[in-house]
Amino acid sequence: MNPYVPIIVMMVVAGLLAVGGVAASRVLGPHRKNAAKLDRYESGLQPTPGAAEGGRMPIKYYLVAMTFIVFDVEVVFLYPWAIAHEALGWFGLIAIMTFVVLITIPFVYEWRRGGFEWE
Numbered sequence: 254m255n256p257y258v259p260i261i262v263m264m265v266v267a268g269l270l271a272v273g274g275v276a277a278s279r280v281l282g283p284h285r286k287n288a289a290k291l292d293r294y295e296s297g298l299q300p301t302p303g304a305a306e307g308g309r310m311p312i313k314y315y316l317v318a319m320t321f322i323v324f325d326v327e328v329v330f331l332y333p334w335a336i337a338h339e340a341l342g343w344f345g346l347i348a349i350m351t352f353v354v355l356i357t358i359p360f361v362y363e364w365r366r367g368g369f370e371w372e
Contacts, residue, residue, distance in 0.1 A: 316368035323359045327352075 334341070334349045341348075363369070 312366065313368070316363050316366060319359065320363060320368060323356060323363075327356050 330352060331349070334345060338345055338349075
């Protein structure tokens with residue numbers, strides 16, 4: 254048997270589950286529309302007339318998005334290093350310390366811009 258057959262089968266099953274879930278929610282889900290469902294949503298704030306025409310949005314929206322991206326990327330790179338840190342030796346330690354220093358720059362930027370202060 255080809256070693257890729259289980260992977261292909263798993264991909265087909267995952268695709269069928271995804272398409273099946275969307276189709277089932279389309280068929281079985283409620284179809285009632287109201288003003289609250291059709292209203293635009295901007296990071297928890299009511300849309301302002303300026304924002305509806307493409308005006309400026311609060312910087313808080315972008316800072317939250319940047320926080321997610323920065324820390325998501327950090328976890329993606331730190332997890333494999335944590336698993337294999339002994340095998341990587343000094344090279345791995347220097348590489349991860351360089352990465353942590355570089356990832357600290359956007360963290361400090363967001364901290365100074367007030368991204369961690371919630372009202």
